[in-house]
Amino acid sequence: MVTKQFSGSAEDADLRRADSLAREIFSDVANKWALLIIEALGEGTLRFSELRSRVEGISHKMLTQNLRMLERNGLAERTVYPTVPPRVEYTLTEAGHGLRATVDGMCDWTYRYFRHIETARRRFEA
């Protein structure tokens, strides 16, 4: 996805399309808020307000925006219960869970290496 090396042949058209789509999806998903939301939903279904308080520091707007994006890409599912007041629940789809697994890995990595990184930073400031 990073490096693109295609010849001009016809069979490559499909590969090129797949690649540019993959890159587009990657760009959508590879951002802080999206990944944190996915991580939060990994534990199970959550309401909008629950998500808002679990994802530390996210604004109302960013949450809405990213949830729409996740829904659009089929990573999260939105269920509306037509009660008063309304109740809206979000849950990960199969694709969403697939991505969550990799985000879990990223979180693990963060905890495994944060001391490492702390000292690297001190070294860098010199």
Added chain:
Amino acid sequence: MVTKQFSGSAEDADLRRADSLAREIFSDVANKWALLIIEALGEGTLRFSELRSRVEGISHKMLTQNLRMLERNGLAERTVYPTVPPRVEYTLTEAGHGLRATVDGMCDWTYRYFRHIETARRRFEA
């Protein structure tokens, strides 16, 4: 990292510090360009100009900026050969390779689900 639930106890101070640092690192690293650079460096050492052409669409400025950030956090190492013209090589550290493994997973995920996502998008536009 997503959800923070601490009591006021003293032993939690360390956990809270670790958590906020983890979150900070996550925020640094969870962005498109950083992840694509790490993915590119996964294949081996690359020069600045090589990286620039491998990471499709990145600007000179963003590349520099992200490389500094990766260096500061100890994920990439910068080696300068004092020749004329200068030659600068970048390579992943152990921590960097650890992260790369998870990014690989993310790329794999992208290719595994892109058809899925394509149809989800069409459904969403309705």
Added chain:
DNA sequence: CAGTATCCTTTGTGATACTG
């Protein structure tokens, strides 16, 4: 409660020019 719309500020980004 959940969501949209608006305004406004901050940050990200690209283009360009310049230096060792």
Added chain:
DNA sequence: CAGTATCACAAAGGATACTG
């Protein structure tokens, strides 16, 4: 070649008010 600095612009983000 690699890097810094600057400028101009676009996009991200936050706060607020309003609606069903």
